[in-house]
Amino acid sequence: MILTVTLNAALDITYRLPRLHTHTTNRVTEVTERPGGKGLNVARVLAALGHRTIATGFAGGGTGEALRALLTQESDVTDALVPVGGATRRTIAVVDETTGDTTQLNEPGPMVSPAEWDAFLGTYRELLGEARAVALCGSLPPGVPVDVYARLTRAARAAGVPVLLDTSGEPLRRGLAARPDLAKPNAEELAALTGSTEPLRAARDARRRGAHTVAASLGAKGILAVTADGVWQAAPPRPIAGNPTGAGDSAVAGLLSGLVENLPWPDRLIRAVALSAATVRAAAAGEFDPGTYEELLPRVVVTDHPTAA
Amino acid sequence: MILTVTLNAALDITYRLPRLHTHTTNRVTEVTERPGGKGLNVARVLAALGHRTIATGFAGGGTGEALRALLTQESDVTDALVPVGGATRRTIAVVDETTGDTTQLNEPGPMVSPAEWDAFLGTYRELLGEARAVALCGSLPPGVPVDVYARLTRAARAAGVPVLLDTSGEPLRRGLAARPDLAKPNAEELAALTGSTEPLRAARDARRRGAHTVAASLGAKGILAVTADGVWQAAPPRPIAGNPTGAGDSAVAGLLSGLVENLPWPDRLIRAVALSAATVRAAAAGEFDPGTYEELLPRVVVTDHPTAA
Numbered sequence: 001m002i003l004t005v006t007l008n009a010a011l012d013i014t015y016r017l018p019r020l021h022t023h024t025t026n027r028v029t030e031v032t033e034r035p036g037g038k039g040l041n042v043a044r045v046l047a048a049l050g051h052r053t054i055a056t057g058f059a060g061g062g063t064g065e066a067l068r069a070l071l072t073q074e075s076d077v078t079d080a081l082v083p084v085g086g087a088t089r090r091t092i093a094v095v096d097e098t099t100g101d102t103t104q105l106n107e108p109g110p111m112v113s114p115a116e117w118d119a120f121l122g123t124y125r126e127l128l129g130e131a132r133a134v135a136l137c138g139s140l141p142p143g144v145p146v147d148v149y150a151r152l153t154r155a156a157r158a159a160g161v162p163v164l165l166d167t168s169g170e171p172l173r174r175g176l177a178a179r180p181d182l183a184k185p186n187a188e189e190l191a192a193l194t195g196s197t198e199p200l201r202a203a204r205d206a207r208r209r210g211a212h213t214v215a216a217s218l219g220a221k222g223i224l225a226v227t228a229d230g231v232w233q234a235a236p237p238r239p240i241a242g243n244p245t246g247a248g249d250s251a252v253a254g255l256l257s258g259l260v261e262n263l264p265w266p267d268r269l270i271r272a273v274a275l276s277a278a279t280v281r282a283a284a285a286g287e288f289d290p291g292t293y294e295e296l297l298p299r300v301v302v303t304d305h306p307t308a309a
Numbered sequence: 310m311i312l313t314v315t316l317n318a319a320l321d322i323t324y325r326l327p328r329l330h331t332h333t334t335n336r337v338t339e340v341t342e343r344p345g346g347k348g349l350n351v352a353r354v355l356a357a358l359g360h361r362t363i364a365t366g367f368a369g370g371g372t373g374e375a376l377r378a379l380l381t382q383e384s385d386v387t388d389a390l391v392p393v394g395g396a397t398r399r400t401i402a403v404v405d406e407t408t409g410d411t412t413q414l415n416e417p418g419p420m421v422s423p424a425e426w427d428a429f430l431g432t433y434r435e436l437l438g439e440a441r442a443v444a445l446c447g448s449l450p451p452g453v454p455v456d457v458y459a460r461l462t463r464a465a466r467a468a469g470v471p472v473l474l475d476t477s478g479e480p481l482r483r484g485l486a487a488r489p490d491l492a493k494p495n496a497e498e499l500a501a502l503t504g505s506t507e508p509l510r511a512a513r514d515a516r517r518r519g520a521h522t523v524a525a526s527l528g529a530k531g532i533l534a535v536t537a538d539g540v541w542q543a544a545p546p547r548p549i550a551g552n553p554t555g556a557g558d559s560a561v562a563g564l565l566s567g568l569v570e571n572l573p574w575p576d577r578l579i580r581a582v583a584l585s586a587a588t589v590r591a592a593a594a595g596e597f598d599p600g601t602y603e604e605l606l607p608r609v610v611v612t613d614h615p616t617a618a
Contacts, residue, residue, distance in 0.1 A: 062371035
């Protein structure tokens with residue numbers, strides 16, 4: 001079983017309207033809702049790849065109930081979200097159909113009490129007992145200690161479970177110090193962490209900060225992995241047009257499934273890049289276009305980096 | 310008992326953030342939720358004035374549950390909303406704290422099935438049996454016939470219950486033909502109905518279309534009433550700064566309570582204008598500032614209009 005952790009899960013709402021006008025009233029023409037939050041997106045892709053997947057984290061309020069219902073209806077992910085008194089946050093994507101642009105409104109998330117945090121830790125430790133890998137994903141809700149990913153990483157390592165960390169800012173910085181097996185920052189997160197906009201230099205810096213391996217997602221340029229055994233970069237064979245939301249989460253699912261299946265690094269990267277590109281071609285985060293995925297798998301280009309790690 | 314009908318109730322959500330940036334991601338700093346929809350605002354103000362008030366209409370889904378919980382917690386309004394399979398709509402007000410401007414996003418509302426519509430009609434007819442007046446308020450959800458307010462007006466008249474109609478567009482046009490006792494359009498709705506931007510002319514036109522009395526809310530200029538007995542205009546003694554959302558709903562509550570209490574028309578208008586102004590000074594629609602209300606009651610200026618109706 002693969003475990004994913006989403007401490008700040010979200011009910012993702014998409015509003016479509018012909019044109020967004022600010023400072024006045026807009027009638028939304030189409031409303032869609034999905035279970036959201038990076039760890040839940042990762043879980044849905046893992047389940048679609050055939051891996052038994054359990055999702056934990058927090059869910060509460062009417063929005064939490066809606067999220068759990070959608071998760072169960074729309075995927076084979078097992079719901080082990082821990083109840084919380086506050087309401088799961090909403091994230092609202094307002095799509096202007098004239099320009100194609102999206103304006104995103106993200107609520108902060110529920111305040112998590114110390115007792116709720118303790119309940120989560122109990123669930124997490126129990127689930128680690130049967131996990132083959134764990135993904136720690138996304139931002140933190142208010143009330144959760146900022147070093148939470150360091151604590152969860154140490155607990156997983158103590159249980160012998162490999163850890164993938166996908167977050168940003170201070171939670172990433174602190175989490176790296178606990179030596180996760182794999183960190184997957186994107187170029188922006190990597191630059192914010194290290195101060196360097198040169199991906200190879202920044203990824204090496206991130207490794208020195210504690211991650212055993214760093215796989216940096218670089219958008220259209222694919223994924224750069226700096227590992228103990230070497231440096232590889234994998235990229236799609238052509239530019240992929242579409243909606244990049246969730247592409248990074250699908251990359252995480254690709255990397256994590258490759259880890260569990262013990263694939264060589266180049267094969268993990270090929271899978272991650274193909275899944276990522278197939279997500280750009282899908283309607284929503286947490287989904288991917290199977291045709292694009294199958295088509296790209298044999299065509300992703302992997303480069304053995306000239307300078308070793 | 311006073312009955313209010315809200316066919317397209319809403320969970321009103323307010324997002325505050327330092328500055329709204331379109332086409333990118335915004336972190337909302339404060340989230341508040343309220344029961345919304347014009348008829349529910351009217352009901353809350355009536356209940357705060359001490360009138361026994363029942364609210365009916367439709368509510369469904371997680372948003373409907375949240376709305377009902379808030380309505381019961383925050384007011385003495387009796388909830389007689391009829392369950393519907395679809396989810397109650399959300400309306401989202403995004404307040405830019407730098408400019409003070411609000412960008413509003415309104416969902417369309419749940420599709421109402423013929424069976425649900427029948428269930429509502431049964432509830433409505435039953436409640437009319439004990440109602441001293443009924444307010445029919447707001448927009449229509451998908452699936453409800455456009456002549457609904459005409460039907461509900463006829464049913465109320467057949468039961469001997471006075472009807473106040475507060476809507477716009479085609480539902481207003483059709484509703485007027487069923488001869489409600491009172492219509493309360495604002496200046497914009499009146500102009501859209503009649504083609505005239507001159508309020509007295511437009512209000513007389515609206516009367517000819519069927520309303521026994523027309524009370525037009527004219528923002529800072531107060532309320533103009535064209536009745537069978539005369540024409541009056543009431544206005545606040547000074548400009549009132551604040552948030553005008555819900556001011557029209559409070560005017561409806563003032564007019565309706567005055568009708569039930571058999572107040573002379575000038576006194577009804579004084580109450581409606583004072584409540585309306587006190588709502589501009591309150592934080593949210595459906596609420597009013599009691600201090601402002603008490604202070605303004607003796608100071609609202611009523612003008613007996615020179616030209617009779």
